[in-house]
Amino acid sequence: MWTRFTDFDRSWTVFDELRRQMDRVWDDFEPSWTEPRRHAWNDAGPRFDLFDTGAEIVVRADVPGLSEKDFDISLNENVLVIAGERKTKAPEGYSVHRQERPAYKFSRSITLPIKVNPELASAVAKDGVLTIKIAKAAEAQPRRISVKAQDQG
Amino acid sequence: MNPTLSKRSEQNPERVGTRRTFQPLVDVFESKDELLVLADLPGVSKDAVTVNVEGGQLTIEARRTEKWPGQAEPLDFEYQRAFMLPKGIDASKIDAELKAGVLRVRLPKSEPHKPRRIEVKAS
Numbered sequence: 001m002w003t004r005f006t007d008f009d010r011s012w013t014v015f016d017e018l019r020r021q022m023d024r025v026w027d028d029f030e031p032s033w034t035e036p037r038r039h040a041w042n043d044a045g046p047r048f049d050l051f052d053t054g055a056e057i058v059v060r061a062d063v064p065g066l067s068e069k070d071f072d073i074s075l076n077e078n079v080l081v082i083a084g085e086r087k088t089k090a091p092e093g094y095s096v097h098r099q100e101r102p103a104y105k106f107s108r109s110i111t112l113p114i115k116v117n118p119e120l121a122s123a124v125a126k127d128g129v130l131t132i133k134i135a136k137a138a139e140a141q142p143r144r145i146s147v148k149a150q151d152q153g
Numbered sequence: 154m155n156p157t158l159s160k161r162s163e164q165n166p167e168r169v170g171t172r173r174t175f176q177p178l179v180d181v182f183e184s185k186d187e188l189l190v191l192a193d194l195p196g197v198s199k200d201a202v203t204v205n206v207e208g209g210q211l212t213i214e215a216r217r218t219e220k221w222p223g224q225a226e227p228l229d230f231e232y233q234r235a236f237m238l239p240k241g242i243d244a245s246k247i248d249a250e251l252k253a254g255v256l257r258v259r260l261p262k263s264e265p266h267k268p269r270r271i272e273v274k275a276s
Binding site for chain 2: 053058063065088091094095098099101102125127
């Protein structure tokens with residue numbers, strides 16, 4: 001809709017808006033770990049993805065504009081609590097033409113599905129993506145069973 | 154032939170690509186000296202974003218790729234957004250900076266200029 005400039009194109013904006021509203025209906029039914037979402041946030045703050053890479057649990061969220069120090073992250077047993085705030089006010093002396101980027105203040109509790117080792121945890125915010133990695137507890141690590149071949153008579 | 158119809162493909166800034174494309178969320182602010190455009194581009198580093206000004210139009214394009222073990226396919230998509238600039242922007246003084254996944258484009262007000270590529274600085 002923002003790219004429709006001529007009068008001819010503007011008559012299509014009604015359909016753009018209809019299509020957008022139709023697309024939004026599906027957003028609630030289609031969360032998927034690998035598909036990038038149009039909006040990586042909901043009213044309660046950024047959406048979090050949780051991965052299990054085998055050796056560790058990885059929690060990540062799109063948090064443009066924020067760095068590690070903007071978050072308060074704590075781990076209690078296997079409950080990870082992440083709190084943060086983002087402001088998007090216009091700077092002093094500026095009027096607002098368009099404001100789409102959401103401001104939010106959130107505190108999210110995520111129960112991790114597996115026992116973790118809180119000693120081996122890291123949190124990095126790079127390029128607006130927060131990545132928290134927590135090593136699994138020793139007893140929860142995946143174990144490889146080596147298959148020994150039987151001697152052929 | 155309606156001239157509006159035949160010129161649409163040139164004016165229409167949407168590209169047909171093989172990658173999924175999303176429009177990033179954008180704030181547009183204005184002071185007496187400049188326009189300020191802020192775009193959320195999480196997961197994008199300086200080398201992956203381009204800002205172009207041509208024919209009075211500002212285009213922001215960025216590519217985001219991420220690979221995670223256990224994913225069937227790596228994340229690979231594009232952000233794209235274009236704006237018509239009002240008259241009175243000095244294109245030679247446009248400045249773009251990328252920090253923590255947020256692109257700040259400053260567009261000082263003055264006479265319009267010819268097409269230019271804008272260097273994106275990392276911060």
